[in-house]
Every structure is written in structure tokens, then in C-alpha cells.
Amino acid sequence: MLKPAKKPKKKVANASSLVQYAVQGIEEKKGSEIVCINLKKIPNNACDYFLICEGTSRPHVQAIAGSVEEFVKKSTGERPWHVEGLENGEWVLMDYIDVAVHIFQPEARNHYNLENLWADAEIKRINEEVKPIIIKNMKKKKSSTVKKAVKKIVKKVVKKKAASKKSKTKRRK
Numbered sequence: 001m002l003k004p005a006k007k008p009k010k011k012v013a014n015a016s017s018l019v020q021y022a023v024q025g026i027e028e029k030k031g032s033e034i035v036c037i038n039l040k041k042i043p044n045n046a047c048d049y050f051l052i053c054e055g056t057s058r059p060h061v062q063a064i065a066g067s068v069e070e071f072v073k074k075s076t077g078e079r080p081w082h083v084e085g086l087e088n089g090e091w092v093l094m095d096y097i098d099v100a101v102h103i104f105q106p107e108a109r110n111h112y113n114l115e116n117l118w119a120d121a122e123i124k125r126i127n128e129e130v131k132p133i134i135i136k137n138m139k140k141k142k143s144s145t146v147k148k149a150v151k152k153i154v155k156k157v158v159k160k161k162a163a164s165k166k167s168k169t170k171r172r173k
Helices: 015-028 058-076 106-112 131-140 143-172
Strands: 032-038 049-054 082-084 091-095 099-104 122-126
Touching (some): 015 032, 015 058, 049 106, 058 091, 058 099, 091 106
Parallel strands (some): 049 099
Antiparallel strands (some): 032 122, 091 099
């Protein structure tokens, strides 16, 4: 009697695609200050990538962690090897072996300052406000004018942020 064939295991995602899906999970729950640190060229590194972001409160940090897990699982079939700090919610570490996702509350992030610990690595800030606009404009314009369009968009975003900070400080007074 023949045994039924085993279902093939899902292909294990590479680290860069896992980072991409984790960023989508962070953005889904409005995580902010997203930074990706590429540690591949660092000798004796802990993993290939650190992905760092912020949530505003314990429930927000927990929601971001849940969203990251959901997006990565749905897209790649991967689950975190280990999750630490979920109950406390000040700093959640999600270990996917090649990718470590750090979700902080602002005070904890400032205290531990991981970006400066890995200052010799390639650090990329991911700005969720600019990215969709740039992609939209790249489709419409030729590559020679894309740089100009990106500069205009970035200036607008910076002005918006500055204006919103001013209005917040006025409201506090």
C-alpha cells in the first residue's frame, strides 16, 4: 500500500523579504521611526538585519508585534523563533534568526540607543510618509526628473511635520 506524499514545506523566506513583510506589519499598525540596520558586513554579527521601530504605548507596541507576526506568517510561513518582552510592552524583541525586530516605546528606545551601538553598519531610515508618493511619481515621470520630484515631495513632508509640531506645542501651552 502506498503512503500519501508529504506536503512540501513552504520555502523559507530570505532575510530581506522577511524585513519587507515585517515593515508592512509595522506600518499597518502605525509604528513610527522605522530603521533597518544591515549587519551582513559586520564580523561576528548577531543576525543579518535589525529592524527597529516605535509604538506609543504598551498596547500599541503589542499590536505592532502581533501585526508583524501576522504579516510575516501570512507571506512567508515563518514564525518567530523567540519573542521577548511582550507582556511588559516597553521593548519587544522578535527573533526570526536572520532578522531581529525590536519594537520600543520611545523612552526605552532612547535609553538603549541601538542605532549607535551598530553605527558602523549600514543604517536605513524607512519613512512611510514619503515612500508611497515616490513610487506613484516614479511611474509617471522619466528617471532624470524623478530626483527633482523626490526632493519636492520630501520638502513638503518636512514642512508638514514642522507645522504639525508647532501646532502641537501651541495646544500644550
